[in-house]
Amino acid sequence: MHLVVSNVRPWGTEPSDVVVTDGVVSAVVPAGTAAVPEGAEVVDGRGLLALPGFVNAHAHVDKSWWGQPWVSYGGEATTQGRIAHERAERDRYGIPSVASTTAVLRELLRHGTTATRTHVDVDLGVGLRGIEHVRAAAEDLGGAVEVDVVAFPQDGVVRRPGVLRLLDEAAAAGATHVGGLDPAGIDRDPVTQLDGLFEIAERRGVGVDVHLHDRGDLGAFQVELIVERTRRAGLHGKVTVSHGFALGELPAGRQEDLLDELRDAGIGWATVAPVGTAPLPWRGMRERGIPVGLGTDGIRDLWSPFGDGDLLRIALGFARLHGLRTDDDLTGAVRLATSSAAAFVGRDVHDLVVGAPGDLVLLDAENVPDALVRVPPRALVVSRGRVVARDGVVLV
Known part of the structure; x- marks a missing residue:
């Protein structure tokens, strides 16, 4: 199967033709020079800006009510309060379900996200049902959004006997990561929670992704x-801290020491750049090669009414939170949402280069900084060499 997207500007550079063969970029050549294979689909890119497909490094696609009637925000506005409210109310809204998950995946796709790491609730109430629904929803879209699953213990681990067993079962059944949640703040036993998670990860050959909301010295x-x-487990490159608000709150000296530790251990960081949190030491992380990914977190769920699935808007929030102004820094924020996030979905490379997955997004923008600050609609979304959305309409 061949797709030729002609006359586009990858990352705002000179006009080019991008050729995708069997789902992989096979050529990026000056516009008008691509050899068009017999039977190839040809799309005129009209000189639009081309970016790689967006990579959502932290999502919760199993518990959105996108496309359903509005649900008013309720419950106590703390981590524990949100957990309790969700547990009390989720059955009323039929969450998790294949239909609700498909709806939010389609919204991600409409905005150009072609790969995501999603945390899926695993607890004594839903068991592994949420993971089954997420996989079914991804299949319904024909794989247009590649989905990596984190088995996520939203209600705690140690304090809920039986959850570690469920996480182990999820890892055995194909989850790419086991998740954790505030080992001190929720379970109040960080050593036992982390030892349990890392034992599963080491034995099953999966990664670890820990939600960490605890602040300051405790975090x-x-x-x-x-x-x-x-x-100790030899999991270099397979561990992620999500949120990790504490990192931005530390004194400079301790922050620098911790960054060195993260670099040496090969630990990545996922953030949704929420308003009101301390900026991350982003440049220090970039200089050390610490992977940083952006995510949408929950999208219109029982935790928050906000979110629309647009990762470019998340990158804009990151840029504003961190006071970015120069073209280089603004482009760097977009790279966090695309090419730099390859490892979060198990890819060695994710870019508009030969050998990368054939995922690209076209936008009507002068350059990458212009696209970031205006967040224009996605004119075309291609996933693995297949046109899956055009002018805001999902085609799968």
Whole structure:
């Protein structure tokens, strides 16, 4: 199967033709020079800006009510309060379900996201049902959005006997990561929670992705525990801290030391750049090669009424939170949402280069910074060499 997207500007550079063969970029050549294979589909890119498909490094696609009637925000506005509210109300809204998950995946796709790492609730109430629904929804879209699953213990691990067994079953059944949640703040036993998670990860050959909301010294202490266990288990490159608000709150000296520890252990960081949190030491992370990915978190769910699935808008929020102004920094924010996030979905490369997956997004923008600050509609979305959305309409 061949697709030729002609006359586009990859990352705002000179006009080019992009050729995708059997789902993989096979050529990027000056516009008008691509050899068009017999039977190829040819799409005129009209000189539009081309970016790689967006990579959502932190989502919760199993519990959105996108496309359903409005649900008013309720419950107590703390992590524990949101957990309790969700557990009390989720059955009323039929969450998780294949239909609700398909709806939010289609919204991600409409905005140009072609791959996501999603945390799927695994607990004593839903068991592994949410993972089954997410996989069915991805299949319904024909794989247009590649989905990596984190088995996520939203209600805690140690405090809920039986959850570790469910996480182990999820890992055995193909989840790419086992998740954790505030080992100190929720379970109040960080050593036992982390030891349990890392034992599963090491034995099953999967990664670990820990939600960490705890702030200040308590949060930093748990990051240090995660570093120790990552080294001990030999999981370099397979561990992620999600949110990790504490990192931006530390004194400069301790922050620098912790960044060195993260680099040496090969630990990545996923953020949704929420308003009101301390900026991450982004440049220090970039200089050390610490992977940083952007995510939407929940989208219109029982935790928050906000979110629309547009990762470019998340990148804009990241840029504003971190005070980015120069073209280089603004482009860097977009790279966090695309090419730099390859490892979060198990890819060695994700870019508009030969050998990369044939995922690309076209936007009417002068350059990458212009696209970031205006967040224009996606004119075309291609996933693995297949046109899957055009002018805001999903075609699968």
